[in-house]
Amino acid sequence: MRGAVSIRSKSATVSREKRMNQSLWHNMRLYWPLYIMAIPGVIFLLVFKYIPLAGSVIAFQDFSVFKGVLESPWVGLAHFQKLMDYPDFIRVFTNTLILGFLKLAIVFPVPVVLSLMINEVRNALLKKGIQTALYIPHFLSWVIVAGIAFDMFSLSGLFNVVRGWFGYDPVLAMQESTYFRWIYVFTGIWRDAGWGTVVYMAAISSIDPQLYESAMMDGATKWKQMRYVTLPLLFPTILTLFLLDVGNFMELGFDHVFNLLTPMTYSVGDILDTYVFRTGIQQAQYSFATAVGLFQSVIGFTLILIFNKLSKKFSDGGLW
Amino acid sequence: MFMTRTEKIFEAAIVACLCLLSLIALVPLLSVLSLSFSSSRMVDLNEVTIWPREFNLDSWNYMLGRADLWKSALITLVSTLIGTTSALLITALLAYPLSKKEFKIGGILMVAVVVTMVFKAPLIPYFLTVKGIGLYNNPLVLIIPHVLSPFNLIIMRTFFRQFPKELEEAAFMEGCGYFRLLFQFVLPLSKAVLATLALFYGVMIWNQFQHPLLFIQNPDWFPLQIKIRQFVTDPNEMLFTESIMNIKYNERTLRAVTVVFAIIPVIIVYPFLQKYFVKGALIGSVKG
Numbered sequence: 262m263r264g265a266v267s268i269r270s271k272s273a274t275v276s277r278e279k280r281m282n283q284s285l286w287h288n289m290r291l292y293w294p295l296y297i298m299a300i301p302g303v304i305f306l307l308v309f310k311y312i313p314l315a316g317s318v319i320a321f322q323d324f325s326v327f328k329g330v331l332e333s334p335w336v337g338l339a340h341f342q343k344l345m346d347y348p349d350f351i352r353v354f355t356n357t358l359i360l361g362f363l364k365l366a367i368v369f370p371v372p373v374v375l376s377l378m379i380n381e382v383r384n385a386l387l388k389k390g391i392q393t394a395l396y397i398p399h400f401l402s403w404v405i406v407a408g409i410a411f412d413m414f415s416l417s418g419l420f421n422v423v424r425g426w427f428g429y430d431p432v433l434a435m436q437e438s439t440y441f442r443w444i445y446v447f448t449g450i451w452r453d454a455g456w457g458t459v460v461y462m463a464a465i466s467s468i469d470p471q472l473y474e475s476a477m478m479d480g481a482t483k484w485k486q487m488r489y490v491t492l493p494l495l496f497p498t499i500l501t502l503f504l505l506d507v508g509n510f511m512e513l514g515f516d517h518v519f520n521l522l523t524p525m526t527y528s529v530g531d532i533l534d535t536y537v538f539r540t541g542i543q544q545a546q547y548s549f550a551t552a553v554g555l556f557q558s559v560i561g562f563t564l565i566l567i568f569n570k571l572s573k574k575f576s577d578g579g580l581w
Numbered sequence: 582m583f584m585t586r587t588e589k590i591f592e593a594a595i596v597a598c599l600c601l602l603s604l605i606a607l608v609p610l611l612s613v614l615s616l617s618f619s620s621s622r623m624v625d626l627n628e629v630t631i632w633p634r635e636f637n638l639d640s641w642n643y644m645l646g647r648a649d650l651w652k653s654a655l656i657t658l659v660s661t662l663i664g665t666t667s668a669l670l671i672t673a674l675l676a677y678p679l680s681k682k683e684f685k686i687g688g689i690l691m692v693a694v695v696v697t698m699v700f701k702a703p704l705i706p707y708f709l710t711v712k713g714i715g716l717y718n719n720p721l722v723l724i725i726p727h728v729l730s731p732f733n734l735i736i737m738r739t740f741f742r743q744f745p746k747e748l749e750e751a752a753f754m755e756g757c758g759y760f761r762l763l764f765q766f767v768l769p770l771s772k773a774v775l776a777t778l779a780l781f782y783g784v785m786i787w788n789q790f791q792h793p794l795l796f797i798q799n800p801d802w803f804p805l806q807i808k809i810r811q812f813v814t815d816p817n818e819m820l821f822t823e824s825i826m827n828i829k830y831n832e833r834t835l836r837a838v839t840v841v842f843a844i845i846p847v848i849i850v851y852p853f854l855q856k857y858f859v860k861g862a863l864i865g866s867v868k869g
Contacts, residue, residue: 302675554703
């Protein structure tokens, strides 16, 4: 009896699958141009996204280019074990966490404050001018930004000129580990904070003007309007962006860090991304570097999933 | 509008503060610009801040006379043009079916796209894959890996979805196929989103650093960003041993020239950038 039931249900699934396939086939025959169109994009996703993703298995192998993925010996979690015992790795991981934290704590709030301030400027031309000036750096590559930074922080650069006005001795800031993190934060703000206001300004412009009118009726000053009308209504946007940023905690920007790094600042500025580049690409320790990368991807993936869920729960935003 | 005295002060303080910040945004650019036009003597004396001293064009003459800089710029320009065009084409070709209800595998494909945004492959397998398909030391690596960005794909799909259906249905009745529909009706009416995405792709390809760093070892194929990186980090790259006494440039003024050289194209297209990027950033925040 039980056997009969299971056979019947099995045949039912088979026929459903068949029907699905048939209708997919039917759909393909009917709308074939759509399928043709999708081919280049799908091939792209396979080659540049999914094959590398599958290639992550080399983290569990002693991969050699000559043997390939299929022939290389499997070593299980050996590379992950090695990674945990490695003082270098602990340092790099700590650096990543510190920079990620600084980015959230210092870089993230700047666009919010900027937007609140820009919103108070009533002269349209002045407002436009300020926005234009603040957006420009966003379009410069990190190579350029770092090139400018190396000049500004050189012995005779602007940074030391200003220090000189206050009677301080010049320092080689780019080559000293004490300054690296602050330079990372400062260049991050310089390049992207202005641009970060775009989304907030849009959110502010969608606030109902009547709210301000009634606030003014009640005698609210500009400051109080900002504090009790604009900021609370901006809060859902801030929260969404904040949660997404926490989800991207591990993404510090390879280009950003790599271009600012000098061998003298490795102790504080070497992050997972740059470490993977050095050990993996330059020293060709493929499996080990993949293990580091996979470790990072898994943390990143978990963070994104958690914080995307949270951001959906607390506000209407989210990545998907 | 009636304003109290304290409010006026409040606003004035904010305006002053913002002007100062705008200045901070611009000062580094002005400083490099003035360095590039100053004499090495004044630069060495620390006399140059944001205004050129002993104005001269020697640094520019020297750098603009270097064929390798122009070659790198040309490589970057060509790859940006070809890359942006093919990226728009391939993105549109995938976004269009994805926007259609009758495209049966659309739902699964969308999930597959989002998965790539969340779960990123580690660098090494990516490197080995791209190397494996023959893009190592191949200038095509400046283009092909950038022809589809999931983020831009979603923006375009969202746009196509908002398209009035009646128009397409009418064309469909006339016996117009999907390809003609896309190229003759949909794309010509999508100029706004195409411009936005062209700039997204264009800026990305123009500014790209990691791909050439990973894949291009042959100096003949160095794009502009790598060339500038070389100038910034390796002074030997910059100066040929010239022992002429009265040259007005040094390593620092020349470096400033290369930086400004790479900024100029960005400044030229900046008005478009600002207009369409703001639009794009906003379309992007409304997800489909």
